[in-house]
Amino acid sequence: MGKVGIVSYGITKFSKEDSKIESLLLKSTKKLFENSPNLSRNDIDAVLVSTNNNSKYLSAILSEMSGIQPKISHTVESLCNSGTNAIVSAYSYIASGLADVVLVSGAERYDSPGQILEWDNSRGEFKHPIFWASIFTKSYKREFSITDEDLAIVSVKNHKQAQNNPNAISEKEYSLDDVLNSKRLTDDLRLLDCSRPCTGGASILLTSEDFCSKFTDDPIWITGIGQKTISAGFTKNTFDYMESTRIAASSALKMSKHNSSDIDVAEIHDAFSVCEPMALESLGFTDKGSGMDMVKELYAANNFKINPRGGLIGSGHPLGATGIAQTIEIVQQLQICANKRQVDDATIGLVHNMSAAATSSTVLILEK
Amino acid sequence: MTFEDELRKGNFQVAECTDCKKIVWPPSDFCNQCFQEIRWRKCANEGKIIEFSKQNNNYFCLAEFENTIKIIGKVAS
Numbered sequence: 001m002g003k004v005g006i007v008s009y010g011i012t013k014f015s016k017e018d019s020k021i022e023s024l025l026l027k028s029t030k031k032l033f034e035n036s037p038n039l040s041r042n043d044i045d046a047v048l049v050s051t052n053n054n055s056k057y058l059s060a061i062l063s064e065m066s067g068i069q070p071k072i073s074h075t076v077e078s079l080c081n082s083g084t085n086a087i088v089s090a091y092s093y094i095a096s097g098l099a100d101v102v103l104v105s106g107a108e109r110y111d112s113p114g115q116i117l118e119w120d121n122s123r124g125e126f127k128h129p130i131f132w133a134s135i136f137t138k139s140y141k142r143e144f145s146i147t148d149e150d151l152a153i154v155s156v157k158n159h160k161q162a163q164n165n166p167n168a169i170s171e172k173e174y175s176l177d178d179v180l181n182s183k184r185l186t187d188d189l190r191l192l193d194c195s196r197p198c199t200g201g202a203s204i205l206l207t208s209e210d211f212c213s214k215f216t217d218d219p220i221w222i223t224g225i226g227q228k229t230i231s232a233g234f235t236k237n238t239f240d241y242m243e244s245t246r247i248a249a250s251s252a253l254k255m256s257k258h259n260s261s262d263i264d265v266a267e268i269h270d271a272f273s274v275c276e277p278m279a280l281e282s283l284g285f286t287d288k289g290s291g292m293d294m295v296k297e298l299y300a301a302n303n304f305k306i307n308p309r310g311g312l313i314g315s316g317h318p319l320g321a322t323g324i325a326q327t328i329e330i331v332q333q334l335q336i337c338a339n340k341r342q343v344d345d346a347t348i349g350l351v352h353n354m355s356a357a358a359t360s361s362t363v364l365i366l367e368k
Numbered sequence: 369m370t371f372e373d374e375l376r377k378g379n380f381q382v383a384e385c386t387d388c389k390k391i392v393w394p395p396s397d398f399c400n401q402c403f404q405e406i407r408w409r410k411c412a413n414e415g416k417i418i419e420f421s422k423q424n425n426n427y428f429c430l431a432e433f434e435n436t437i438k439i440i441g442k443v444a445s
């Protein structure tokens with residue numbers, strides 16, 4: 001099986017804009033073309049769209065609007081980890097030899113239907129994500145004697161880091177008191193503990209090893225992929241750690257022949273504050289119950305290793321674009337072009353993208 | 369009969385496999401272990417609260433029934 005590399009990308013600013021889904025897809029695709037002077041429309045074998053938007057035939061529409069006539073074109077949907085699922089599909093098309101050059105474009109509107117999973121009757125009338133997040137938060141606090149004040153540091157850190165990300169929705173820093181005094185959504189969740197649904201698009205170009213050099217001198221290789229789906233319903237889940245994430249990370253690291261201690265920089269799916277320490281533990285970066293110690297140390301040292309672009313809390317969360325935006329961040333970090341967000345000596349990176357209270361997770365390992 | 373209709377009437381029903389007797393949860397049309405027919409039956413009245421939180425003045429919880437299935441619901445005082 002040949003290597004698969006990431007050779008270009010394009011991304012829009014995340015906002016609350018009222019844009020059409022088609023316009024969002026086109027906007028980041030146009031930027032990708034502008035970043036790839038050697039890319040011709042005929043090079044592209046497959047166009048994959050990642051979104052939760054209910055519109056139809058978006059991949060064919062994006063292809064037509066971009067003047068591409070691909071062999072393979074379809075949408076990939078898996079709630080909040082649609083983006084990395086589309087990247088894994090692109091990888092598979094290339095690794096199987098069905099395609100050499102694949103464009104993956106993700107987009108979402110602020111009013112995405114992907115926030116609510118109607119099917120899940122086990123959530124009763126409590127289908128909005130703030131309810132699973134409250135259960136997660138309460139369980140995690142109880143199990144590991146963590147306080148609201150501890151968890152608020154995740155939001156403070158990620159909003160701070162987002163100030164160096166020109167595409168982030170967050171435009172200001174918040175203090176610990178700001179987070180703690182922000183609107184109380186439930187006893188265990190405040191407004192600033194939440195990532196915000198928003199409007200945005202992100203596109204990425206993947207190629208086989210033989211085609212990489214046409215587009216870049218600096219490809220970033222996908223060397224590890226791990227995925228796991230435990231269930232669709234929330235209540236078959238674990239509530240103080242992420243089992244699907246643990247399994248996905250273990251597969252991805254094994255495939256890349258690395259340990260979690262080898263990772264220099266990571267984008268973590270911090271849909272809510274509690275998700276960051278839980279994910280750090282489930283990914284194997286630290287022991288169970290020690291995730292907040294790690295977050296606090298990184299924050300105190302002004303170390304951007306985790307969620308350099310500001311994570312979902314700082315950047316905003318346009319569901320179908322999120323996994324792609326996370327991957328673009330790690331690509332920029334490994335290409336040493338992340339400007340003020342740059343982590344020192346970044347050579348191996350990790351992306352963690354999950355859906356519906358970590359019932360499903362994707363982990364990618366990227367390397368120079 | 370659907371799960372939602374019965375629930376609206378205040379009847380908490382579960383789907384049980386006619387063959388292997390496992391509860392199928394969330395409710396479905398066939399058993400997820402053996403694909404045999406299911407039948408609807410009343411769920412045990414008593415459950416165990418696994419976790420809870422509060423929105424405004426209303427408590428909600430994750431409760432477990434029959435040591436098997438979990439559901440989020442209101443806690444009535």
Ligand SMILES: [Zn+2]
Pocket residue numbers: 385386387388389390399400401402403404
């Ligand atoms: Zn059965």
